[in-house]
Amino acid sequence: MLENYVKKILTSRVYDVAEETPLQPARQLSERLGNQILLKREDLQPVFSFKIRGAYNKLAQLSAEERARGVVTASAGNHAQGVALAAKQLGVKAIIVMPRTTPELKVQGVRARGGKAVLHGDAFPEALAHSLKLVEEKGYVYIHPYDDPDVIAGQGTVAMEILRQHQGPIDAIFVPVGGGGLVAGIAAYVKYLHPETRVIGVEPDDSNCLQVALANGERTVLEQVGLFADGVAVAQIGEHTFEVCRRYVDEVITVSTDEICAAIKDIYDDTRSITEPAGALAVAGIKKYVERDGVQGQVLVGIDSGANINFDRLRHVAERSELGERREAIIAVTIAEQPGSFKAFCEAIGKRQITEFNYRYHSGKEASIFVGVQTHPENDPREALLDSLRQQGFPVLDLTDNELAKLHIRHMVGGHASQVNDERVLRFEFPERPGALFNFLNKLGGRWNISMFHYRNHGAADGRVVAGLQVPEDELPLLAAALEKIGYRYWDETDNPAYKLFLG
Structure with missing residues (x-):
């Protein structure tokens, strides 16, 4: 071999x-x-x-008859641009089927290099199926992104x-x-x-x-x-x-x-x-x-x-x-709701840089604050920060690996909703494209009241949403069925401590 x-x-x-x-x-x-x-x-x-290498080598091996038929491929972007440029160099017609979630930069790259970009489906399998259908219908030669x-x-x-x-x-x-x-x-x-x-x-x-x-x-x-x-x-x-x-x-x-x-x-x-x-x-x-x-x-x-x-x-x-470099810790800290508490907390932090601070008044006794603090993986690791605060009497919850906190809570700290009953908190990830948020809301339907919602476009292939739905206990099986029907990846965050501290 x-x-x-x-x-x-x-x-x-x-x-x-x-x-x-x-x-x-x-x-x-x-x-x-x-x-x-x-x-x-x-x-x-x-x-x-690197994708230009494999794409060009494959097209260069085609016979004159195969080049005359034209080529088709399915790709999320880089292979697509490689096929487009290789086909242009060799004078071959190229159809590129791309998921609708493909970053616009890659779609433009295909078109700028002479390929015809066809947007189909929300993910690669759907784009692949459509490209294979074109092979059957039009007789194009299929250029696989990797398995050739x-x-x-x-x-x-x-x-x-x-x-x-x-x-x-x-x-x-x-x-x-x-x-x-x-x-x-x-x-x-x-x-x-x-x-x-x-x-x-x-x-x-x-x-x-x-x-x-x-x-x-x-x-x-x-x-x-x-x-x-x-x-x-x-x-x-x-x-x-x-x-x-x-x-x-x-x-x-x-x-x-x-x-x-x-x-x-x-x-x-x-x-x-x-x-x-x-x-x-x-x-x-x-x-x-x-x-x-x-x-x-x-x-x-x-x-x-x-x-x-x-x-x-x-x-x-x-x-x-x-966060990935372990140079920042995301923490939740409980302090007394009284003058001077924030100053005392800052003194406890010491010379470490506070990168983020979120707070909303909740009760007259205690305050929960959402804080980002600069750390260093060797000289001042996150564990040292947590131990130091706990030794000084501050209840601390480490949220550095909590996706709900990093994606949503940090942008939502604004107070608790004491009048909201039967709230279920769900975090979703769905293919991002024009109209995706509307489609998501449409699929979610109007059966249950939406009590909380946060969506932030990251310019990525995936949209991230956290939603609170008021669902009575006896309707939870119906909720599970509805989520299954929507088909998006989701996590139940109802028991997430970050939610309970800042929004529940």
Whole structure:
């Protein structure tokens, strides 16, 4: 298997349009982690992603008859732009089916490169089904985003460049994983020439299709896929890619949204470039690997796989990056409702910077305050802050890992609703597109009174809502049925302590 892939990689036709990207030292990150961190800058490709490699190699292998028929693909964005540019270069008609949730930047990128963008469905499976329907109806040649040997070989040229650019030993290469084309191509080439080099896949913890497949010993369809890192939002690893990965990928590391945001900031600090969430996965994985295993003095390569991010998503990234770096703690503190209490609390905080403070009068005895405080993972960790406040007599609740608090409560602190009975609190995540909020409310229906609502557009592929519904106890089964019918991912937050402290 490896020999065949290596031959295909060595003969891949990618450089008619793709660039040989630099392997750039991340000096600040290297110093901080005590290892030599090198970034493979695939964000510098003409389409700002590695995807041009596999797309062009596949199209270049087509016969004259196949090129005349035209090509179609389904993609959330980066593969789409790669196919569009490759088709333009080769004079081939290209139809790109994209989910309606695809960031506008990627849709514009397809159209600017001569491809016809067709928006269909809320997620990749629906776009894929429509593209396959066009193959049957129109006779187009389908260009798979990842599960094709020619596409895998094209992506494998990344590894060919890495081994040529760094002559010494490489301890591990960290690769973002969606459908698996990039990690399979890199693993095939690296393990053939340097089997001692570890190849480590990195996935979001809510889109870990390769990790689950490896654990189960077979390809598995995830019930739900997180949308934050939209470039790797894939529910099932590819068939061809899994055959390579199960043999030659050493392990898979998963990372949280906050850790991805922190990695975006790390890359910016070293390169002054801004990656998309999927593009920062490798750096997030490197940081977790170093912390977990305590490795020092190693050469670790991370694939910076893409930079196609909508500008307005950066506010969400900036908001969460300090949490991901463990440089901010989000806490709820109870203080006495009397003059001088806030001053006493600030004195208890000491020289730490308060980054956020939310408060609304509730009763004459106690006040619950929502506070962000600057911390440092080594010199002044969150645990030290919590212990210090508790020792000084302040009841403290750590909300740093509480999604309801981070996404909604921090923007809603305004007082308790004492007259609201039978309130159920539900947090939703749904595909974001024009009219999405109206569609959500329409699906929610008018059976129960909405007692609380918060929605904030993050410029992302997913919309986030928290809603309070007044539902009598005997109607809870009806609520469960209604939520099932809506079909959106949701969490029941009725017992969340952040809700009870500030809004319940």
